[in-house]
Amino acid sequence: MTDTPLLKLSGLTKAYPGVIANDDVSLSIAPGEVHALLGENGAGKSTLVKMIYGLVKPDAGTMQMFGAAFAPDEPRAARTAGVGMVFQHFSLFDALTVAENIALGMENAPKLNTLSQQIRDVSETYGLPLSPDRVVGDLSAGERQRVEIIRCLLQDPKLLIMDEPTSVLTPQEVEILFKTLRKLSVEGTAILYISHKLEEIRSLCDSATVLRLGKVVGHCTPSQTSARDMAEMMVGKLLQTPTRANKTPGEVVLSLQELSANSPSDFGMPLRNISVEVRAGEVLGIGGVAGNGQDELLAALSGEMLTAPGMVHFKGRDVGLLGPTPRRAMGILSAPEERLGHAAAPDMSLTENAMLTAALREKLEHRGILNWGRARSFAQKIIETFDVRTPGPSNAARSLSGGNLQKFVIGREVLQRPELLVVNQPTWGVDASAAAAIRQALLDLAENGAALVIISQDLDELMEISDRFAALNEGRLSEPRPTQGLNVEEIGLMMGGAHGMEVAHV
Amino acid sequence: MDLSAINPLLFVAGFLVAATPLIFAAIGELVVEKSGTLNLGVEGMMITGAICGFATAVETGSPLLGFAAAAVGGAALSLLFAFLTQITLANQVASGLALTLFGLGLSALLGQSYVGIKPPRLPDINFGPLADIPVIGPILFTHDVILYLGIILVAATWAVLKFTRAGLILRAVGESHDAAHALGYKVVRIRTLAIMFGGACAGIGGAYISLIRVPQWTEGMTAGIGWIALALVVFASWKPWRLLLGAYLFGGITQLQLNLQGAGVAIPVEYLAMSPYVITIIVLVVLSRHKGGAPACLGRTFHASS
Numbered sequence: 075m076t077d078t079p080l081l082k083l084s085g086l087t088k089a090y091p092g093v094i095a096n097d098d099v100s101l102s103i104a105p106g107e108v109h110a111l112l113g114e115n116g117a118g119k120s121t122l123v124k125m126i127y128g129l130v131k132p133d134a135g136t137m138q139m140f141g142a143a144f145a146p147d148e149p150r151a152a153r154t155a156g157v158g159m160v161f162q163h164f165s166l167f168d169a170l171t172v173a174e175n176i177a178l179g180m181e182n183a184p185k186l187n188t189l190s191q192q193i194r195d196v197s198e199t200y201g202l203p204l205s206p207d208r209v210v211g212d213l214s215a216g217e218r219q220r221v222e223i224i225r226c227l228l229q230d231p232k233l234l235i236m237d238e239p240t241s242v243l244t245p246q247e248v249e250i251l252f253k254t255l256r257k258l259s260v261e262g263t264a265i266l267y268i269s270h271k272l273e274e275i276r277s278l279c280d281s282a283t284v285l286r287l288g289k290v291v292g293h294c295t296p297s298q299t300s301a302r303d304m305a306e307m308m309v310g311k312l313l314q315t316p317t318r319a320n321k322t323p324g325e326v327v328l329s330l331q332e333l334s335a336n337s338p339s340d341f342g343m344p345l346r347n348i349s350v351e352v353r354a355g356e357v358l359g360i361g362g363v364a365g366n367g368q369d370e371l372l373a374a375l376s377g378e379m380l381t382a383p384g385m386v387h388f389k390g391r392d393v394g395l396l397g398p399t400p401r402r403a404m405g406i407l408s409a410p411e412e413r414l415g416h417a418a419a420p421d422m423s424l425t426e427n428a429m430l431t432a433a434l435r436e437k438l439e440h441r442g443i444l445n446w447g448r449a450r451s452f453a454q455k456i457i458e459t460f461d462v463r464t465p466g467p468s469n470a471a472r473s474l475s476g477g478n479l480q481k482f483v484i485g486r487e488v489l490q491r492p493e494l495l496v497v498n499q500p501t502w503g504v505d506a507s508a509a510a511a512i513r514q515a516l517l518d519l520a521e522n523g524a525a526l527v528i529i530s531q532d533l534d535e536l537m538e539i540s541d542r543f544a545a546l547n548e549g550r551l552s553e554p555r556p557t558q559g560l561n562v563e564e565i566g567l568m569m570g571g572a573h574g575m576e577v578a579h580v
Numbered sequence: 581m582d583l584s585a586i587n588p589l590l591f592v593a594g595f596l597v598a599a600t601p602l603i604f605a606a607i608g609e610l611v612v613e614k615s616g617t618l619n620l621g622v623e624g625m626m627i628t629g630a631i632c633g634f635a636t637a638v639e640t641g642s643p644l645l646g647f648a649a650a651a652v653g654g655a656a657l658s659l660l661f662a663f664l665t666q667i668t669l670a671n672q673v674a675s676g677l678a679l680t681l682f683g684l685g686l687s688a689l690l691g692q693s694y695v696g697i698k699p700p701r702l703p704d705i706n707f708g709p710l711a712d713i714p715v716i717g718p719i720l721f722t723h724d725v726i727l728y729l730g731i732i733l734v735a736a737t738w739a740v741l742k743f744t745r746a747g748l749i750l751r752a753v754g755e756s757h758d759a760a761h762a763l764g765y766k767v768v769r770i771r772t773l774a775i776m777f778g779g780a781c782a783g784i785g786g787a788y789i790s791l792i793r794v795p796q797w798t799e800g801m802t803a804g805i806g807w808i809a810l811a812l813v814v815f816a817s818w819k820p821w822r823l824l825l826g827a828y829l830f831g832g833i834t835q836l837q838l839n840l841q842g843a844g845v846a847i848p849v850e851y852l853a854m855s856p857y858v859i860t861i862i863v864l865v866v867l868s869r870h871k872g873g874a875p876a877c878l879g880r881t882f883h884a885s886s
Contacts, residue, residue, distance in 0.1 A: 129762070149764030165759035167752050169876060178752050179763050183745065 078141045080105045080264045081126070081233055086135035088121055092465050095121035097288040098135070103233065108255065108265045110275040110296060113285035114308050114505040116463045116475055119268050122285070123235045126266070127159045128152035139232075154181060158226030159235040160219065168211035172221050175210055179225040189228075196227050200254045216247035223254065234258065235266045240274060252278055270505055272301035286310050309507040323541070324354030327494050327525035328375070329387040335374055343367040345374060346549040352494070357516070357526040358554060359540025361533055362569050367549040368498055368529050369411065375496045375527065376408035377401040388494065403434050405493030409483050411502065411529075413476065417483040420472040424464065427471050428453040428486055435490045452489070460485035461511065477504040481512065488515050495519060498529040513539050533565060545569040586839045589718045594838075596719075596727060597793055599831025601626070601785040601802075603730040605809035606816075606823050607737050608781025613813055614741065615774035616754035616877035620676025621661050622782050623806025624683020629654040629783025630790040631687040634699055634797045637787075643702035647726060647787050654783020655776045657683055662775040666768045669881050684800060694797045702726065702792060726788055731824070733781070738820035750774065754875030757882040767882050782806065808857060815864025817873035830860040 079102035088096045095118045103109045113119045124130040126137065128146030137144045139155055146152035149159075166175050173190050177183035184192070190206040197204045202220045210221060219239060226234055236255075240248045255265055255278065269275055275282060276296045284292045284307045292307050333348040345367050352358045362368065373379035374386065377398035386394040388406055396404075410416045418427045429449040433439045438449045453467035460481040464474055471479060484500055500516065501509035517539055520526050529546075530536050536543055537557055544554040545568040552568040605622050612619050632653030637646025661679050664670040705728070707721040741747040750770060753760045757767045789805070790797055808830060816823035837852040845852070 128764070149762070153764075161762060165756075165762040167755040167759055169755050170748075170752065174748055174752075177745070178748060178760075178765075 079103060079138075080107075080140060081144070081266075082138040082141075083122075083126075084136050084138075086122065086125060086132045086137070088118075088125060088130060088132050094288050096125070096132070099285070099288070099290055100135075101283045101290065101293075103264045103266060105232070105264055106259050106262045107281060108259050108267060108279045110279035110282035111266060111268045111285065112272075112275065112282055112304060112308055114477075114507065116287075116478065117285040117308070118288040119285055120237065121288075123159065123237060123266065123268065126152065126233075127157055127235060150181065153179075153229060156230070156232035157235065158229060158231035158233070159237070160222045160226060160239055161237055166210050166218055166221060168209075170210060171206065172204060172208055172210060172213075173206040175221055176206075176225045176228065179222075180229060192228055193224055196224050200224075200227065200257060201250060202254060216250075219247075219251070223251075227258075231263060233264045233266060235268075237268045238270065239267075240269060240271060248274070270503070272296075272304050272506075275304070276301060284308055305506040308505065323356040324523060325389075326351050327354050327389060328352040328527070329390075331385055331387070333374060333381060333385040335370065335379060335381045335385075337367075337370045338373070338379055339369075342370055343549045345370050348549075348551040350544065350551060350554060352525045352527060354493075354523050354525050355520055356542070357520050357528060357540045359536035359543045359557065360527065360529045360546055360551070361531070361536050361543065361565065362546035364531055366546045368546060370549070371546065371551075372408060372410055372496055372498045372529060375406065375494075376410070377406070399434065402431065405435075405491075406496070407431070407435075407487045407490055407492035407494070408496040409487050409498065409500070411498040413479050413483055414472065418471040418479060421470055423470055424457070424462075424467040424474075424482060425450045425453045427482075428456065428467070431486060432490050456482055456485040456489055459489065460515070461508070477508050480504050481508055484512050484515070488519055492519070492524055494525045494527070496527045496529070499531065500528060501530075501532065501535060509535075543568075586843060589715065591835055591839060592719045593722060595828065595831040595835035596723065597831075598834045599827040600727050600730045601788045601793065601805050602809055602812065602827040602830055603734060603824060604785030604788065605782045605806055606812045606827060607730075607734050607820065608778035608785075609809055610813045610816075610818060610820065610823060611737060611750070611781075612774050612778035613878055614754045614818060614875055615750050615771045616757055616875050616880065616882075617665065617771050617775060618672045618676065618879040619658065619661055619679070619775060619778055620673060620810065621658070621679025621683065621806075622778075622809050623802055623804065624680035625654040625657050625779045625782035626683075626786030626789075626802045626806045626809075627687040627800065628657045628683045628786065630786035630802060631691040631694070631797060632783065633787025634790040635690065635694055637699045637791055638694060638697055641700050643700050643791055644725075646699070646791055647784055650783040650787030651780035652783070654781070654786065655779040657686075658775050658779025658782075659772075661779075662772040665881070666772055666775075669883060672879050672881070680806070688799045691797050691799065697797065699791050699795050699797075701795070724792060726784065726792070734820050734824045741820070751875070754877055757877050757880070761882070761884055767884070771882075782809075785809075804857070808860065811861060812864065814874075815861070818875070819873065826860060826864050829863060830856050833859050 082102040084100045086096050086099045099122055111119050111122065121130060125132050128149045128151055131147065144155060146155060173186050173193060176193060177186065177189055183189060193204065193206040202224060204217060204220045204224060210218060239251060259265060267279055279296045282294050282296045283290055286308060291310065294304065296304065329351045330348050333345055335345045337344050343366055370379065374381050377396055381394040383392055383394050388404060393401055414420045419430065425446065429438055429444060432452055436452050438445050438452065450467055456462065457464060457467060462482045463478050474482065480503065484497065487495060501512050504512065513535065516526060516528065528536065528540060540557050542554040543557045543560055545552045547569060605626055609619065609622050629650035633646040633650030636649035637643045657679065661675055664675040665672050702724045704722050704724050711717045711721040741751060749765055753765060753767050753770050761767050786802055789802060794801060812823055812826045816826050833856040837855050841849055841852055
């Protein structure tokens with residue numbers, strides 16, 4: 075490593091109306107260094123990298139690259155200077171081919187034939203298999219990310235910025251990505267890596283800068299710092315592990331008897347003979363690999379998907395033929411996985427979104443006339459109780475960061491005093507302290523006598539909060555087992571089931 | 581009824597002329613929609629082009645200057661649409677409808693003193709001996725320069741969209757304005773240019789009606805060609821060559837029904853008059869059964885929020 079840092083930021087400040095996104099941020103990155111940028115949702119990580127990439131202009135402060143002044147006024151200038159960026163939400167065009175997508179992100183793109191050959195070469199060199207002629211809309215999330223990475227690599231970047239690259243990848247794809255990144259680092263490319271996943275950062279990154287509320291609050295060496303210490307630096311306070319009181323479960327609230335149903339989606343998974351009971355005050359955790367019937371189970375419980383009579387009982391009453399609204403009136407509430415578009419209407423305000431699910435139980439309407447005043451104060455209550463970071467309830471759901479919207483969506487259901495709450499992926503994409511707060515709220519709910527069904531991909535989370543654990547596999551639910559004393563192998567067997575044996579045959 | 585009164589050569593030559601206004605208006609709208617903008621104001625821009633071209637040709641005596649003025653007039657009117665939708669972020673459907681109503685009214689006002697005048701005639705290109713070739717000559721080589729320009733424009737649009745970087749960027753903006761913006765492309769500027777191109781094309785198409793096809797000025801003389809152009813773009817699945825085919829189909833049936841009316845076929849005139857619209861739409865709907873091809877961001881408002 076040379077003495078001149080590859081990139082040096084001094085005193086960068088950027089303010090938006092009502093919020094200072096970055097306040098006097100300084101850091102430096104050496105060639106070949108893998109540098110992590112850590113922080114909670116809304117700590118200012120995205121704004122910082124947007125300034126480096128020329129999408130946002132800093133209000134104050136300077137940037138230097140190899141000792142020379144660096145002030146890109148548009149992404150083109152940043153790319154020319156050797157900065158490449160892989161976006162959190164991929165900046166790809168679905169209807170265009172891989173090669174066309176890559177050409178769009180390059181200065182002086184060569185002819186398509188030449189480019190296709192270059193793409194093949196680079197994808198071979200870095201172990202990122204990708205065919206240049208395929209249409210991007212047909213690719214998996216991991217393959218799409220490869221398109222972005224190759225687009226950056228073709229321009230010989232000196233600094234590669236990666237914004238939460240692993241949130242959409244399978245564990246195998248994460249392995250491939252890390253191999254590529256390590257190889258790049260050895261070749262001298264610096265990497266600025268943004269992620270929530272602290273264990274990933276510990277295994278990949280050489281150094282880390284922690285941001286909180288727009289300010290740098292510390293630097294550390296991830297390999298020598300525990301994940302818990304890093305999380306506490308981000309949050310600025312001691313993390314509390316959710317606690318729950320041991321209570322004997324009450325009467326049966328939800329009873330599924332041989333629940334079978336076809337999936338409403340062509341690519342979905344049918345539910346097969348699911349029988350389980352959940353009692354008041356009990357948390358049933360449901361794990362399993364995504365796509366094994368999680369969405370369908372939530373839909374069958376929330377009432378979005380109707381089922382044959384006699385399969386779904388709530389407090390002894392058959393509710394299989396009731397839609398979401400009557401079920402909500404009875405106290406069956408749910409929060410689906412997809413925040414934008416399913417749990418919340420993206421372009422509607424938080425007040426309107428509060429009205430959408432809470433009109434009945436919070437009496438926000440009276441004989442068809444909406445009471446916006448009450449809806450607004452209900453939205454305000456969610457924002458305060460769950461620490462949702464937003465200027466106010468009149469902001470559109472789309473304008474919130476993923477973690478903040480998740481807090482809002484969960485809070486909206488929790489505050490409606492459900493008797494049965496079904497949640498899919500309660501803390502997906504949420505930072506450590508917010509996740510702890512959401513889990514605590516769910517546990518408090520159970521303690522007050524609600525029955526909870528928590529569907530999650532995060533096994534640690536399920537082990538932490540659920541009383542009993544079951545796994546979905548090919549639409550079948552395993553026999554629920556008490557969480558205490560359950561070990562990893564047993565969980566693996568429950569998740570694998572016959573599915574794992576089928577794989578073994580192949 | 582006397583079908584032998586229909587001269588096949590004049591018929592084919594006639595439908596090339598009938599299709600030309602539609603080709604211009606539709607190819608312009610195709611480019612606009614490829615950039616992700618839906619401009620329903622084609623009819624308004626056509627009629628504005630028709631009167632701008634007519635007035636200029638009459639005043640200067642030069643039909644070519646008239647066509648230039650028509651392009652400028654159409655593009656100027658489309659700038660109003662660009663301002664509303666790209667700068668003030670108004671709804672594209674409402675703005676487009678307003679543009680059509682505005683264009684119809686404005687053209688009626690501008691054209692008050694031009695009713696009943698005959699415009700100067702644009703001469704056909706002299707292809708020399710080529711025009712004497714039997715059958716092909718009278719059909720293909722007896723037209724004015726604008727008609728050939730229309731066909732060249734379709735070919736050029738196809739080539740630019742398919743083979744050039746500018747075309748790729750245009751398509752990219754129409755597919756995902758957010759992604760294009762993240763890569764540093766100027767979405768609003770690109771769309772504004774596309775809208776102006778669409779306006780200029782629609783204007784030329786309108787002037788072709790008032791200067792060559794009819795040729796005189798009457799209020800509302802574009803008679804819904806702008807709306808057909810809009811439908812044509814969709815049913816042609818945003819493909820230039822298919823659009824050309826659809827335009828010829830429409831032109832062919834228009835010409836045929838005129839000839840049939842002349843020949844005194846025993847079908848009420850109203851049915852004959854509606855036939856080009858009905859048949860063109862049916863054929864194109866059948867052709868475009870396989871959906872797809874629509875730019876993903878078509879009609880969506882872009883706002884560069886960081």
